[in-house]
Amino acid sequence: MPGGYVGRIAFIDLSKQKYHVEPLNMTYARLYIGGKGIAARYLLDYLPRGVDPLSPDNLLVVMTCPANGTAAPASPKYPIVTKSPLTGYWLDTHSGGAVGVELKYAGFDGVIISGKADKPLYLYIEDGKIEFRRANHLWGLRISDTRRAIKEELGDPQVKVLSIGPAGEKLVKYAIIDSEGRQHGRGGAGAVMGSKNLKAIAVRGSGRVEVALPREFENIVEEMEEKDIFKNPEAEFGIKWGSISLGWFTNEAGALPTRNFQTGSFELWSGIDALAVARVRVKRAACRQCPIGCHNVILITSGKYAGTLTEGPEYETASLLGSNLGIGDIGALAKLNYLADELGLDTISLGGVLGWATELYERGIISIEETGGLDLRFGNDEAYVVLTEAIAYRKTPLADILAEGTRRACERIGRDSCRYAVHVKGLELPAYDPRAAPAMGLSYAVADRGGDHLRSWPIGPEVLGRYWLGAKPIAIERWSPDNKAIIVVQQEHQYAAKFAAGVCDFCCWDNERLGLLIYAVTGFEEYKDVKGFELAGERIVNLIRVFNVREGMTAKDDILPPRIHEDPHVSGPTKGRVLPREWFEKMKREYYEIRGWDAEGRPTIDTLKRVGVDEGVLKHVTW
Amino acid sequence: MSYYVLEFDSGKCTGCERCVLACNYIKTGYYGTRDSRLRVFAWRDTGDFIVTGCYHCDPAPCMEACGVDAIYRDPKTNSVLIDYRKCINCKACVYACPYGAITLGSDGKVIKCDLCAGDPACVKACDYGALRFIRADKVGIDFAYQYAISLKSRTDISKRTWSGVRPG
Incomplete structure (x- = not known):
C-alpha cells in the first residue's frame, strides 16, 4: 500500500443494515489523488444516472484525502460527496472537522452509504468495524446536543461525530452536515443524510497512517510551513x-x-x-x-x-x-x-x-x-x-x-x-459580487457544484491587477473580459488537485510544493513534477464535468442570475457597474475552448484522453 | 533547579492536536494518536481545549505504586521514567496515576511521557505557544503576569488584554 492511503472502502447499505469492505481501487487513487477525485470516480461507477437526490438510491460518500492524518500543515480537509438536492448536480462539500482524520485512523479511506433506514439510525465506526445503532432518542436534537449525547452514550469523549440538525431531518434543501463544530455547508448534503434516516456518524480510530517517503515528506512539510504559512503575508491575515x-x-x-x-x-x-x-x-x-x-x-x-x-x-x-x-x-x-x-x-x-x-x-x-x-x-x-x-x-x-x-x-x-x-x-451565490470582478462571474457559472467561490478565485488577481502564468507575471485589466478564462482554468486545476490531496484553500498556493507534498505522501512519481499536479487537477475537473453532463448539464446551465447583468450597483466604488452579457459570453466561450469542451460545454473524447482519465470514464460519454 | 518543565496554557490552545501527532510520530514512526503520551480533550462548542499528560510529580504516585522499582527519576531532566528491563507490565502505575497519564501502547506495554530526554517533540510542534518547555524557576510566571496586568488595567477597560487573543 502506498503511503497516504489505508486501502479500504466501506459500502454501507442502510436499508439492509449491512456493510462490506472493498480494497481501495489504486488505479483511481493514482489518477484522481483522493477526496473529491476518487469520490467522483466511484459515483460514476455506482450512482445510476438521473437518481432523485433525496431517494434511497442516492449515495452519500464520506471520502478522505491522502494528506489527512499526516503531519502535513493545514491538511485535515475532506469532502462529503453526493448528488445535490439543491442543484440536482454534483456536490462535494469540504470541512476541516476532525472526522476525516479519525476515519482514516479507524481504517477507512472512505465510506459509501446507500439505501434508507426504516427507523432513525446512527453509525458507529471503530477500527474497521461498523455498528448500526438506534437514534430515535437523538432525532430532533440540535447539533451540539446530538454530539454530546453520542459521546456520552458511547462512553468515549474522544469519539468524533458527524451529524445533522433538525433542518437535515426536515429535508431543508440547504441543510448542512456538522463535523465537530465545522460544517459541510453547501448544497444540502444534510438533507441527503436526513432522507436516509441517518442522524449521525460517530468515528473513533486507533490505527495508523504512513507516508511513502518519510524524509522527503519531512522536508516538504518544513518548507511549506515556512514559505506558505509563517513567512507568507497572505497567510498572516488568516493567522491574525x-x-x-x-x-x-x-x-x-x-x-x-x-x-x-x-x-x-x-x-x-x-x-x-x-x-x-x-x-x-x-x-x-x-x-x-x-x-x-x-x-x-x-x-x-x-x-x-x-x-x-x-x-x-x-x-x-x-x-x-x-x-x-x-x-x-x-x-x-x-x-x-x-x-x-x-x-x-x-x-x-x-x-x-x-x-x-x-x-x-x-x-x-x-x-x-x-x-x-x-x-x-x-x-x-x-x-x-x-x-x-x-x-x-x-x-x-x-x-x-x-x-x-x-x-x-x-x-x-x-x-x-x-x-x-x-x-x-x-x-x-457566495460573497464575491461578479459586478466588481467579471471573472468571478465566469468562475461561478462554470463551477462544478453551482454558484461557488471555492473552485477558482480570480477576484484576487483581478483586483490586485497581477497574475503569474508560470514564472511570467502578466498584467490583468480588471474591467475587461480578456485573459480571464485562463486564470479561472488554471486556478480550477490548482484547487481541484489541492482539495483532492486534502489541503485547505486557506493555505498553500504553490503548485510545485503541493505536487511535491502529494509525491512525498503517496510516492506517485508523476506528482513530483508540477505538470503532473496540474494535469491531475484538469483530470478531476473533466471527470466531474462528465458526471454533470451525464446528469443533464449543458452550456445553458452555465449562466448567471439576471441581476448580475441587468441591475447596476446603486452605491459604492462600483456604482453603476454590471457584468455585460457580451463580456460573460466571451469569457465562457474562451473557457470552453481552453478546456477543450464543445460549444455545449461537454468534454470531447480527445480532451478526456489527453488528460488521461481511465477507460471506464469514456463509456459514460454518450455525446 | 536548572531542569525544565512542560507548561500548558489552555487559553492559547486551539485544539489542533499537532502535539499529539508529533508525540505519536517521534515515539513510533507512524502518524496516529494511539501511542501518543499526550491527550487533547476538546469542547468545540465553547472553544475549550485541554491537553493532559504526565506532570512528573514529586513524589510520584506511579513510582510509589511500582512493586519492582521499574519507575525512577532521571536526575538530569527531573523526569519520571520507566525502566523496561525491570517493568513487568502489571499496570499498577496506570491505576496509581491521578491524571490518567500512563496508558497502554499499541504494543501492549505501559507507556508514559519521558520529555523526549529533555527536548519534547510536542513543544516543537505547538505553533500557538500553548505548550512550552520552560525552566523550573519560571513556572507560572506568565499566568502571574497576566493576572498582574488584569489588576493593573482594572480601571481602564480599553487597556485590558485577554489570554489567547492576539492584539489587533
Missing part, C-alpha cells in the same frame, strides 16, 4: 484575524453582497468586520493539524443577544447573514450564525434566501399575511431570527417554501420573483 479579514478587501473593491446583491459595499460593515470580531473574540481555534488557526470563538457580552457564544462568523457568513441582510451588529450576526450552526443550515444559502425574501417583501411581491406577520425589512434581525428557526423546522407556509432554496421557491411564488433570485444552478 481569520477569513473575516477578507471583508476589508471586498468591501473596498465593491464586491461585498449587500441587501440581496443590490449593491457592493456596506456602510455598516465596520460593525461586523474583522476588528469587530476580534473585539468579542475569546478564543482562537484550529482544525486538526493546522498551524493557521483561523477560527474565532466569540462571546457577545452586551445587547439583546448577550450570552451568545459561537464559533465564527467566517467571512461568507458575515457577508450573507450580515451585509446581505442589512445587519451591521455583531450580536445579531452571532445569533444568526449560532442558530444556523445548531439547527443545521448553510449560512450562505440561508443568507441568500432571507435576503431574497426580504427584497420581495420590500417590493410588495409578498405581503405581510404571507410572511406570517413578520416585518421582513433589511436590518430587522428579530424577524430573521424567527424566520431562521421557522425554516429549519418548516414551521410556517412561507418557511416551508423558503426551505426549498431560492430557485424552487421563486418558481412556487411566481410573480416575477425569480428576477431577484441570485443563484447559479440553484446554489445561492
Whole structure:
C-alpha cells in the first residue's frame, strides 16, 4: 500500500443494515489523488444516472484525502460527496472537522452509504468495524446536543461525530452536515443524510497512517510551513484575524453582497468586520493539524443577544447573514450564525434566501399575511431570527417554501420573483459580487457544484491587477473580459488537485510544493513534477464535468442570475457597474475552448484522453 | 533547579492536536494518536481545549505504586521514567496515576511521557505557544503576569488584554 492511503472502502447499505469492505481501487487513487477525485470516480461507477437526490438510491460518500492524518500543515480537509438536492448536480462539500482524520485512523479511506433506514439510525465506526445503532432518542436534537449525547452514550469523549440538525431531518434543501463544530455547508448534503434516516456518524480510530517517503515528506512539510504559512503575508491575515479579514478587501473593491446583491459595499460593515470580531473574540481555534488557526470563538457580552457564544462568523457568513441582510451588529450576526450552526443550515444559502425574501417583501411581491406577520425589512434581525428557526423546522407556509432554496421557491411564488433570485444552478451565490470582478462571474457559472467561490478565485488577481502564468507575471485589466478564462482554468486545476490531496484553500498556493507534498505522501512519481499536479487537477475537473453532463448539464446551465447583468450597483466604488452579457459570453466561450469542451460545454473524447482519465470514464460519454 | 518543565496554557490552545501527532510520530514512526503520551480533550462548542499528560510529580504516585522499582527519576531532566528491563507490565502505575497519564501502547506495554530526554517533540510542534518547555524557576510566571496586568488595567477597560487573543 502506498503511503497516504489505508486501502479500504466501506459500502454501507442502510436499508439492509449491512456493510462490506472493498480494497481501495489504486488505479483511481493514482489518477484522481483522493477526496473529491476518487469520490467522483466511484459515483460514476455506482450512482445510476438521473437518481432523485433525496431517494434511497442516492449515495452519500464520506471520502478522505491522502494528506489527512499526516503531519502535513493545514491538511485535515475532506469532502462529503453526493448528488445535490439543491442543484440536482454534483456536490462535494469540504470541512476541516476532525472526522476525516479519525476515519482514516479507524481504517477507512472512505465510506459509501446507500439505501434508507426504516427507523432513525446512527453509525458507529471503530477500527474497521461498523455498528448500526438506534437514534430515535437523538432525532430532533440540535447539533451540539446530538454530539454530546453520542459521546456520552458511547462512553468515549474522544469519539468524533458527524451529524445533522433538525433542518437535515426536515429535508431543508440547504441543510448542512456538522463535523465537530465545522460544517459541510453547501448544497444540502444534510438533507441527503436526513432522507436516509441517518442522524449521525460517530468515528473513533486507533490505527495508523504512513507516508511513502518519510524524509522527503519531512522536508516538504518544513518548507511549506515556512514559505506558505509563517513567512507568507497572505497567510498572516488568516493567522491574525481569520477569513473575516477578507471583508476589508471586498468591501473596498465593491464586491461585498449587500441587501440581496443590490449593491457592493456596506456602510455598516465596520460593525461586523474583522476588528469587530476580534473585539468579542475569546478564543482562537484550529482544525486538526493546522498551524493557521483561523477560527474565532466569540462571546457577545452586551445587547439583546448577550450570552451568545459561537464559533465564527467566517467571512461568507458575515457577508450573507450580515451585509446581505442589512445587519451591521455583531450580536445579531452571532445569533444568526449560532442558530444556523445548531439547527443545521448553510449560512450562505440561508443568507441568500432571507435576503431574497426580504427584497420581495420590500417590493410588495409578498405581503405581510404571507410572511406570517413578520416585518421582513433589511436590518430587522428579530424577524430573521424567527424566520431562521421557522425554516429549519418548516414551521410556517412561507418557511416551508423558503426551505426549498431560492430557485424552487421563486418558481412556487411566481410573480416575477425569480428576477431577484441570485443563484447559479440553484446554489445561492457566495460573497464575491461578479459586478466588481467579471471573472468571478465566469468562475461561478462554470463551477462544478453551482454558484461557488471555492473552485477558482480570480477576484484576487483581478483586483490586485497581477497574475503569474508560470514564472511570467502578466498584467490583468480588471474591467475587461480578456485573459480571464485562463486564470479561472488554471486556478480550477490548482484547487481541484489541492482539495483532492486534502489541503485547505486557506493555505498553500504553490503548485510545485503541493505536487511535491502529494509525491512525498503517496510516492506517485508523476506528482513530483508540477505538470503532473496540474494535469491531475484538469483530470478531476473533466471527470466531474462528465458526471454533470451525464446528469443533464449543458452550456445553458452555465449562466448567471439576471441581476448580475441587468441591475447596476446603486452605491459604492462600483456604482453603476454590471457584468455585460457580451463580456460573460466571451469569457465562457474562451473557457470552453481552453478546456477543450464543445460549444455545449461537454468534454470531447480527445480532451478526456489527453488528460488521461481511465477507460471506464469514456463509456459514460454518450455525446 | 536548572531542569525544565512542560507548561500548558489552555487559553492559547486551539485544539489542533499537532502535539499529539508529533508525540505519536517521534515515539513510533507512524502518524496516529494511539501511542501518543499526550491527550487533547476538546469542547468545540465553547472553544475549550485541554491537553493532559504526565506532570512528573514529586513524589510520584506511579513510582510509589511500582512493586519492582521499574519507575525512577532521571536526575538530569527531573523526569519520571520507566525502566523496561525491570517493568513487568502489571499496570499498577496506570491505576496509581491521578491524571490518567500512563496508558497502554499499541504494543501492549505501559507507556508514559519521558520529555523526549529533555527536548519534547510536542513543544516543537505547538505553533500557538500553548505548550512550552520552560525552566523550573519560571513556572507560572506568565499566568502571574497576566493576572498582574488584569489588576493593573482594572480601571481602564480599553487597556485590558485577554489570554489567547492576539492584539489587533
